[in-house]
Amino acid sequence: MLKQFFSYYKPHKRLFIIDFSSAVIVAILELAFPIAVQWFIDKLLPSGEWGTIVTVSVLLLIIYLLSTVLQYIVSYLGHKLGINIETDMRQELFTHVQRQSFRFFDNTKTGHIMSRVTNDLFDIGELAHHGPEDLFIAIMTFFGAFAIMFSINPQLAIIAIVMVPFLIWLVTYCNVKMNQSWKKMYESVADVNARVEDSVSGARVVQAFTNEQFEIERFKNNNGRFRLAKLGAYKIMAGTHSSIYMMTRLVTLIVLVVGAWLSFNNKLSYGELISFVLYTNVLIKPVDKISALLELYPKGMAGFKRFRELIDQEPEIQNAKNAIAIQSLAGNIQFDNVHFRYESYKETLSNINLSIQQGQTVAFVGPSGAGKTTICSLIPRFYDVTDGTISIDGIDVRDMTLQSLRSQIGIVQQDVFLFTGTVRENIAYGKLGASMEEIEEAARKAHLEDFIEGLEDGYNTQIGERGLKLSGGQKQRLAIARMFLKNPPILILDEATSALDTETEKIIQHALNELAKNRTTLIIAHRFATIREADRVIVVTENGIAEDGQYDELVAANGIFTKLHNIQFN
Numbered sequence: 243m244l245k246q247f248f249s250y251y252k253p254h255k256r257l258f259i260i261d262f263s264s265a266v267i268v269a270i271l272e273l274a275f276p277i278a279v280q281w282f283i284d285k286l287l288p289s290g291e292w293g294t295i296v297t298v299s300v301l302l303l304i305i306y307l308l309s310t311v312l313q314y315i316v317s318y319l320g321h322k323l324g325i326n327i328e329t330d331m332r333q334e335l336f337t338h339v340q341r342q343s344f345r346f347f348d349n350t351k352t353g354h355i356m357s358r359v360t361n362d363l364f365d366i367g368e369l370a371h372h373g374p375e376d377l378f379i380a381i382m383t384f385f386g387a388f389a390i391m392f393s394i395n396p397q398l399a400i401i402a403i404v405m406v407p408f409l410i411w412l413v414t415y416c417n418v419k420m421n422q423s424w425k426k427m428y429e430s431v432a433d434v435n436a437r438v439e440d441s442v443s444g445a446r447v448v449q450a451f452t453n454e455q456f457e458i459e460r461f462k463n464n465n466g467r468f469r470l471a472k473l474g475a476y477k478i479m480a481g482t483h484s485s486i487y488m489m490t491r492l493v494t495l496i497v498l499v500v501g502a503w504l505s506f507n508n509k510l511s512y513g514e515l516i517s518f519v520l521y522t523n524v525l526i527k528p529v530d531k532i533s534a535l536l537e538l539y540p541k542g543m544a545g546f547k548r549f550r551e552l553i554d555q556e557p558e559i560q561n562a563k564n565a566i567a568i569q570s571l572a573g574n575i576q577f578d579n580v581h582f583r584y585e586s587y588k589e590t591l592s593n594i595n596l597s598i599q600q601g602q603t604v605a606f607v608g609p610s611g612a613g614k615t616t617i618c619s620l621i622p623r624f625y626d627v628t629d630g631t632i633s634i635d636g637i638d639v640r641d642m643t644l645q646s647l648r649s650q651i652g653i654v655q656q657d658v659f660l661f662t663g664t665v666r667e668n669i670a671y672g673k674l675g676a677s678m679e680e681i682e683e684a685a686r687k688a689h690l691e692d693f694i695e696g697l698e699d700g701y702n703t704q705i706g707e708r709g710l711k712l713s714g715g716q717k718q719r720l721a722i723a724r725m726f727l728k729n730p731p732i733l734i735l736d737e738a739t740s741a742l743d744t745e746t747e748k749i750i751q752h753a754l755n756e757l758a759k760n761r762t763t764l765i766i767a768h769r770f771a772t773i774r775e776a777d778r779v780i781v782v783t784e785n786g787i788a789e790d791g792q793y794d795e796l797v798a799a800n801g802i803f804t805k806l807h808n809i810q811f812n
C-alpha cells in the first residue's frame with residue numbers, strides 16, 4: 243500500500259526534492275542557531291571586538307533571511323506537491339468512474355463516490371504533503387537537538403527529555419478529544435447541508451403544502467445543534483492549546499531553573515544556559531508535528547485504501563483484445579439463445595432468439611418487469627449476455643470496440659436526463675462540436691424551433707438544473723433533437739409512461755416517426771396507440787418472447803397481446 247502511495251510522487255519528483263531539501267536545510271539552520279548564540283555570548287562578547295560582533299550579526303541576519311525564504315518554499319511547494327498529487331488522483335478517479343459499466347452504478351451510491359472525490363482525497367493530499375517531510379524533519383530535529391544538548395550537559399539533557407513522554411501523552415490525548423469533537427461538528431454540518439439541500443430542491447412541495455414555518459423550525463433545530471457542536475469543538479481546542487502551552491513552558495522553566503543552579507556551580511556557562519533553553523524549544527516542537535502525523539496517517543491511509551479499492555475495480559464491460567472499430571452498421575440485429583441475469587440467483591432473460599432486419603420498427607410490449615428494457619440494454623453492451631450471442635450485421639457486439647458500437651446506437655430514455663446548461667449545449671451533446679446550423683436543423687426536425695424562438699435568450703437559454711425549466715414534452719423533444727444530431731442507424735426508444743396532452747403527443751409522435759425513418763428502431767412501448775405503425779410487435783413476458791407479429795395480426799390472434807390491448811382500449 244505504501245509503495246503504491248509513493249508511486250504518486252513520481253511525476254512530481256523534482257518538486258519533492260526541492261521541497262524536501264529546503265526543509266532539511268531549514269532544520270539544520272534551526273539546529274545551528276542556538277550554537278551560534280552560545281558562541282556569541284561565551285566567546286564573542288567577552289572579546290569586546292565590535293567589528294566582529296557587527297559582522298557576525300550581519301551574517302546571522304543573512305542566515306535568518308535565507309531561512310525565511312526556505313520556509314516560504316517549504317510551505318508553498320509542500321502544499322503544491324500535496325495538491326498536485328490530490329489533483330492527479332481526482333482525475334484518475336473521475337476517469338475511472340467514467341469507464342465503469344452499468345452494474346457498477348447499480349451497486350454504488352453517488353454519495354460514496356462524492357466523498358471519495360472530496361473528503362478522502364483531501365486527507366490523502368494532506369498526508370502526501372506532510373507525511374514523509376514532517377516525519378523526517380521531526381525525527382531529525384528531535385534527535386539532533388537531544389544529541390547537542392547531551393554533548394553540552396548530559397544531566398540537563400536527560401531532565402529535558404524526561405518530560406517529553408508526558409508532553410506526547412498530553413498532545414495525543416488532546417488530539418483524540420479534538421477529533422471526537424470535530425467529528426461531531428462534521429456530522430452536524432452534514433445535517434445542516436442535507437436540510438438546506440432538501441428544502442431548496444423540495445421548495446415547490448414545501449410551498450404547495452404551506453409548510454414553510456415547519457421547515458424553518460426544523461432548520462432552527464439543526465442550526466442550533468451545529469452551533470453547540472462547533473462551540474464544543476472550540477472549547478476543547480482552547481483547552482488543548484492552553485494546556486500544551488502550559489506544559490511546554492513548564493519544561494522550559496524546569497530547564498531554566500536547573501540550568502541556573504548548574505551555572506551557579508560553574509558547571510554551565512551563560513551561553514550554554516541560553517542555548518539549552520533554545521534547544522528545549524527545538525526538542526519540543528516536533529512533538530506537535532508527530533502527534534499531528536499520528537492523526538493524519540491513519541486518516542490519509544484509510545482514505546487511500548478506499549480510493550484504491552475503487553480504482554482497482556476493473557470495468558465489467560471492456561473492449562475485447564482484438565476488437566474492431568466498425569465504421570458504420572446497417573442495423574440487422576440478431577439474438578441467438580441469449581440468457582441474462584442481473585443477480586446470480588435469478589435469470590432475467592432465458593433463451594431469447596430474435597432477428598430484426600435493418601430499417602424495421604419493432605415494438606416491445608408486455609407486463610412491467612418482463613425484461614423489455616433489459617433486452618434493449620444488451621445491444622449497446624450496457625450489460626453483457628450471460629450466455630448466447632447478440633450480433634449486428636453478423637458481427638458479435640463483443641467483437642466491436644465499445645466506442646464504435648455505441649456510436650451506432652441512439653437511445654431516447656424514458657426519463658430524459660438533461661445537463662445543467664443551455665438549450666444549445668444540451669442538443670449539441672448528441673454530437674460534440676456540432677455547428678450552429680446542424681443544431682438548428684436538429685431542433686427544427688424535433689419541432690423545437692417555435693419553442694426556442696419564444697425564449698428570451700433563444701439557444702443560449704439556461705434550462706435549469708437537469709432541465710427543470712422545461713416541460714416534460716419539451717424535454718423529450720430536446721432528447722429527440724439530440725438524436726437527430728447523432729444520427730445513428732439503430733435507435734432505441736424507451737417510451738415515457740406518463741401521458742402527455744394529445745397535442746404534444748401528436749407533435750412528439752411526428753418527430754419520432756421522422757427520427758425512425760431509415761433506421762432500425764426498437765420501441766419499448768407502454769401505450770399501444772403509439773405503435774400501430776410499427777412493422778412488428780413483440781410480446782415479452784417473464785417466460786421470454788411469447789408473441790411476435792404485426793399489430794393487427796396479434797390483436798386478432800386472441801392471445802396475450804389481445805388481452806393487453808383490450809385492457810388499454812376498453
Ligand SMILES: Nc1ncnc2c1ncn2[C@@H]1O[C@H](COP(=O)(O)OP(=O)(O)OP(=O)(O)O)[C@@H](O)[C@H]1O
Nearest residue numbers: 348584585590608609610611612613614615616617
Ligand atoms: N439494474 C438492475 N439490477 C437488478 N435487477 C434489475 C435491474 N434492472 C431491472 N432489473 C430487474 O429485471 C427485470 C426486468 O426489468 P426490465 O426493466 O427489463 O423490465 P421492463 O419489461 O422494461 O419493465 P417496465 O415495463 O416496467 O419498464 C425486473 O424484474 C427488474 O426488477
